[in-house]
Amino acid sequence: MLPPLVLLVACAMSVAVSFAEFAPRLIAWQRQHGRHGLPWQVDDPYKVWVSEIMLQQTQVSTVLGYYPAFLQRFPDVATLAAAPLDDVLAAWSGLGYYSRARNLHRAAGQVMNEFAGRFPDSQDALMTLCGVGRSTAAAIAAFAFARRAAILDGNVKRVLTRCYGIEGWPGDKAIENQLWTLAEQLLPDSVAHMAAYTQGLMDLGSLLCVRGQPRCGECPMADGCVARAQGRQRALPTARPRKAQPLRSTVMLLARNAAGEVWLQRRPDSGVWGGLWSLPELADIGEAPHWLAAAGWTAAPLTPPWPTVQHVFTHFRLDITPQPVQVRATAGAGPADGRWWTQEAALALGLPAPVRRLLDTRQDSLW
DNA sequence: AACACGGGGCG
DNA sequence: CGCCCAGTGTT
Known part of the structure; x- marks a missing residue:
């Protein structure tokens, strides 16, 4: 473990990879360590486009199992456009997200009808195709037409937020705009290496700069990575803000009889x-008189409830207002699914954590 | 079991 | 135009 002063100095001295340096480093790394020889790394916009659609939300290893057969069945955009949708869906079978296949089929028709069967070669024009958004359009433009267009998918967001220490959830518009701007600033000056650069970004994000255990030791940006310098790889990209858990509230009735026993009842098996x-x-507390009457109990006037306690579940919070009540129970009375328990016996049961706390002896002073 | 994900749909 | 979703794999 380094002493704090050394860490401080290391942080202060660390400087992110300069914009000018980023692309050359990435391109050199891609040449040596990136993916090569993938079946869609060819000079054919149709093949590039099909691969990019398949690669949306699907890993390379999975796509490799479907791509060759798909290309064999639909070797060009004209064939794809002319095929029945059912044939396309059949060839897509197993890849999931079938709206991608429907969009693919529709977009093939667009290329035939609106672009005379020739793929448009600009990011903006490509974006008019069904299923092709800003990032996918940039990938096609870069790979197939060597256009200077920036991609920004999940992998790239991870690389950029870490390398440049960008805080904030990338789903926020402001953060996303910042990332798009950065992605464009980092593009290589020359159009000559756009394919290697774009492939390098994807490969770096999916091979080294992964979410769980980034392999920083092999990363070409390691010495200029802000997240690494600060040991914050795991904290970036900033996670989506947990949407405020819904808040539920309930009143728990702490009914005690003359013997000092407490009334418990068994909860339904599910839930x-x-x-x-x-x-x-x-x-609601207002239901208490009716509930007690239905139980067949004579109860003393209600005292003020105990302070509300909050219990946190994974998907919601529960505010519990404990309402004590002293009852003169007659034998056999009370709801059918419950019974009286001594405090000692009750605490030996399986109890929800907040209920156990309420019954704990330390609460005795509240009675 | 929660989180992540590019594009589309919807308000 | 901005928010959220559908559907699936990963951690």
């Missing part, structure tokens, strides 16, 4: 705390 013994729950 939260399935099958556990727990306290009776009411949606």
Whole structure:
């Protein structure tokens, strides 16, 4: 472990890879360590386009299992456009996200009808095709037409946010705009290496700069990576903000009889705390008199509730208002699914964590 | 079980 | 125009 001062100095001195340096480093790395010989790394916009659509949300290794047969069945855009949609869907079978296949078929028709069977060669024109957004259009433009267009997919976002220490969720418009601007600033000056550069970005993001365990030791940007200098690889890109969990609230009835026992009832087998013994729950304190009457109990006037406690689940928060009530129970009375328990016996049961806390002896002073 | 993901759809 | 979704794989 380095002493704090050394870390501080290291942070202060670390400088991100300069914009001018980024592309040359990436291109050199791609030449030596990137992917080569993929079946879509050819000079044919149709083949590039099909691969880019398949590669949306699908890994290279998976696409490799489907691409050759698809290309054999639909060797060019005219064949694809003329084929029945069902044939296209059949060839797509197993790749998932079938809207991509429908869009592919529609876009083939667009190329035939609106572009006379020749793929448009600009990012903007490519974006008019169904299923082709800004990033996919840039990839096709770069690979097939050596256009100076910036891609920005999930892999690239990871590389850029880490290398340049960009904080904030990339789904935010402001952050995404910032990333697009950066992606364009990093493009190589010359159009000559656009394919290697674009492939390099994809490869770096999917081979080294991965989400879980980035292999920084092999990364060409390592010495100029802000995230690495600060040990924040895992913190970038910033995760989507957890949408505020829905807040539910409930009243838990702490009913005690003359013997000091507490009333518990078994919860339904399904749902939260399935099958556990727990306290009776009411949606509102105002229901308490009716609930007690239905139970066949004579109760003392309600005292003020205990302070609300909050319990956090993975998908929601639950505010629990504990309402104590002293009852004079008659034998056999009470809801059918419950019974009286001594405190000791109750605490030996499987209880929801907040219920256990409420029954704990430390709460005795509240009674 | 939660998170991630490019483009489309919807309000 | 901005927010959220569908559908699937990964962690």
